[in-house]
Amino acid sequence: MQRISIAISLISILFCSAILTRALPDEPEFGYDEDSANGPQHWGDIKEAWAACKTGQMQSPIDLSRNDVQVIPELGGLKFWTYNPQYATLSNRGHDVAVDYLRGDAGSIDIDGSSFSLVQIHWHWPSEHTIDGRRYDLELHMVHVSPQPDGTNKTAVVGVLYKYGSPDPLLSKVEQYLGDIPKENEEESIGEIDPSEIMSGKMFYRYIGSLTAPPCTEGIIWTIDKKIRSVSRRQVELLKDTVLKPRLVTWMLELSTMPKPRNLCGPYVGAHPDPEAVAHEVHRKVNASIARREMLSVSERDESSCLTGNPIDDCWKCDPDWPNNRQRLADCAIGFGQYAKGGKGGEFYVVTDSSDGDPVNPKPGTLRYAVIQNEPLWIVFPSNMMIKLSQELIFNSYKTIDGRGADVHIVGGGCITLQYISNVIIHNIHIHHCHPSGNTNVRSSPEHYGFRTLSDGDGISIFGAKDIWIDHCTLSRCKDGLIDAVMGSTGITISNNYLSHHNEVMLLGHSDDYLPDSGMQVTIAFNHFGEKLVQRMPRCRRGYIHVVNNDFTEWEMYAIGGSGEPTINSQGNRYMAPQNPFAKEVTKRVDTQQSKWKGWNWRSEGDILLNGAFFVASGEGLEVKYEKAYSVEPKSADRISLLTMSSGVLGNARDNNLGMWSRGPGDESTESGMEYTDEMSTTATIIPPSLFLLLLSSTTIFTVIL
Incomplete structure (x- = not known):
């Protein structure tokens, strides 16, 4: 499709603005993926009637470059007649959300003496038009038509661009109907x-x-408001859900009757493992590891650095030759993420370049180049590295990031995105100071890159992915969540991590009414929820969440929250309540009346409750109990310390306060209001090439530049 620069008139006048989006007909034959066979570049070839999409000389959208603006007062004014409240319908057209007025008396505008009646309003995300190359978060079109003497209609579209901020008043009136x-x-x-x-x-x-959009008819009068409006992120997400949810639900219902291989990418479909059986197996492995340790003599326990009772660590750390058997780690996961094999069986890739300058064409040797490859890769680091991302780091399936032996920090834009993929292991990495990025192209595979809207600034975003294991990472100080798992993600284990200095720590589930998240299964084990955490450890929406043998140092609001009727199985955790007498409760049912949540299955078994902490259980056959600290057995408390003593990155300081450089564009402070003033506490230590190659002996090196 030819996109040309057109003379643009900028006129000073008062007018009622609107948000621009594509005027999309109900044609299933076309799409918007630039790399697909039915993408915009091919529209003109799909149908003869769409030839203008390829050969037209005045095609939209365009970049509104202020350097090309011509001020033409004699172009004529834009006179608005009074708009009238009018009955309307709301529809999901498969590519956008539209409000159609049932009669043509919702008001009109006057352009150069011609009257144009308002017939429709619709939204698209992100914006199609750009201003000086910048794409915005939302665009709304007000579509007007003017009947002509020959029986045709002339079309004028008024539009406005939106960026994230306060809610939009019109969408505030419409959003209550979007779920219907x-x-x-x-x-x-x-x-x-x-x-x-x-x-x-x-x-x-x-x-x-x-x-x-096809048929790309020309002669449309475009009038675009120069002022950028604000819309809340939640409102845009509601619009997206309205279009996406029916497709996903239909797709999952169709696939649920078919046998599925475990390596199917996309939201988890088909049979899920029995959650109670998985929880029982976790306890069996923990008890077996503890029993092996207790069989040692006292002196042997003191000298042993591997038999901790933690079944994950004991699985690989007790092998004295683990540097030459790195991929054994893939056999050590427990819980719902136990099938995450990462890059097991693949070649080793050595990250030799910490830069991240081009998210579309990453350089060989960089981390970004590794994670987008199609084949399984086991990614390692020969030296300490601080990787400052320019944009979110989008993974392909079957990847392991193995930071053992180096001090690796991932910070900056994004940070990590696992979207509609499977089999990823992230091990022994610092992830912190992640801020929103986007509104640009980012590559996700060797064959594909695409436009990414503004990201939330999560440390790790798991979106429609499965078989994911996050182990021994240290996470803190991100703009949004430290770990979020949404949109039907499942088969996840989050273990041995140290989390600190954050408000909304972990979100599991997209929304209360997003049905595919009912199959979400997540194990949260052996983590240390450390200092200066506020809430969401995690917050759960639907699904089955097993919270087992974690150490919760304290919280400011609550530890475990939920809505949408999730099942929460809390076993063998230590909860240390804060000093605030009004924040002693471990649990919080978010925006839900007791008459509804009293039937939710939330149970506490063997938890240690200190400093007045109490867990409010619920569910059929369960008595709601307020457990107090005096019921704690000290022996159990000692065991929690043993299981979580090595949480976070192994052998490194847990504080990720590394300096002002990690702020995102426009950020003035952290979520907690703290300034970043500390310098990085470690210096790069280069492992000699001969030693590093020795560590990888008996394996194939995918990329080594030493």
């Missing part, structure tokens, strides 16, 4: 919607262009 559209192309009556809710601006761009 069960299928594509179905309409829901939403009563009267007042177009005047769309705020007015004084300056606009004007040009003659085209529809932004």
Whole structure:
């Protein structure tokens, strides 16, 4: 499709603005993936009637470059008639969400003496038009038509770009209906919607262009508000869910009757393992490891650095030759993520370049180059590294990041994104100071890159992925969550990590009404929830969450929260309540009445509750109990210390306060209000090439540049 620069008129005038999006017809034949066979570059070849998409000379959208603006006062004013509240319907058109007015009396505008009646409002994300190369988070179109003497209609579209901020008033009126559209192309009556809710601006761009989807008809009058409005991230997510959810639910229902291999990418479908059996197996392995340790004499226990009673660590650390058997780690996971094999069986890739300058064409030797490859890879580091990401680091399936033997820090934009993939192990890495990034292209495989909207700034984002294991990482000080798992993700184990200095620590589940998350299964084991944490350790929406043998030092609001009726099985944890007398409860049912949550299956078994902490259990056949500290057995407390004593990155300081360099664009402070002033406490230690190659003997080296 030819995109050309068109003379743009910028006129000072008061007018009612709107958000621009694609005017998309209900055609299943086309899509928006630039690399796909039915993407924009091929629209003109799909149908003869769509030839303008390829040969047109005035195609939209365009970049509104202020350097190319011509001020033309004689172009004519844009006069708005009074908009009227009018009955409307809301529909999911499969590619956008639209409000259609049932009659043509919702109001009109006057352009150069011609009257254009408002017939539709619709949204798209991210924006199609850009200003000086910047793409925004949302675009809304107000579509107007003017009947012509020859029986055709002339079209004028008024639009506004939005960025994340405060909620949009019009969407605030519409959002309550978004969950009521069960299928594509179905309409829901939403009563009267007042177009005047769309705020007015004084300056606009004007040009003659085209529809932004097939048939790409030209001659469309585009009027785009210069002022950028605000919309909340939640409102944009609701729009996305309205379009995406019916597809995912239908897809998963269709696939649920078919046999599925475990390495299927995308949301987990088909049979899930029996959660109670998995929880029982975790306890069996823990008890076996503790029994082996207790069989040693007292002197042997003091001298032994491997038999800790932690079944994950005992699995590989007791091998004195573990540096030559690194991939044994893949056999050591427990819980729901035990099938995560990462890069086992693949070649070793040595990260020799800590830079991350080009997210579309990463250099060989960089971490980004490794994680996008199609084949299984076991990724290692020959020296201490501080990798400052320019954009989110998007993984491909079957990858292990193994930071043992080096002090590796991942910071910056993103940070780690595991989206619709499987079999990933992230081990022994510092992840911190992650901030939002995006609105640019990022590569996710050797064959594909695509436009990414603004990311949340999670440390690790698990999105529609399965068979994921995060072990012995130290996480802190990210803009959003430290670890989030959403959109049907499952088969996850989060173990032996040290988490600190953060507000909303961990989110499991996309939303209360997102049904695919009902199959989410997550094991949270042997982690230390350390200092200056506030809430969400985790917050659960749907699914089965096994929280076992973790050490919760303290919290400011609560430790474990939930909504949407998740099952929470808390066993053998130590909960140390804060001094605040109003924050002693471990649990919190978020925005839910007791009459609803009293039937949720939340249980506490063998937990250690200190400093007045209490766990409110619920569920059929369970008595709601307020456990007090005086019921704790000291022997159990000692065991928790043993199981979690090596949490976080092995052999390194847990504080990730490394300096001002890690702030994101526009950030003035951290979530906790702390300034970053410390310097990095370690210096790079280069492992000699001969020694490093010795550590990898009997293996194949995928990339080594030493």
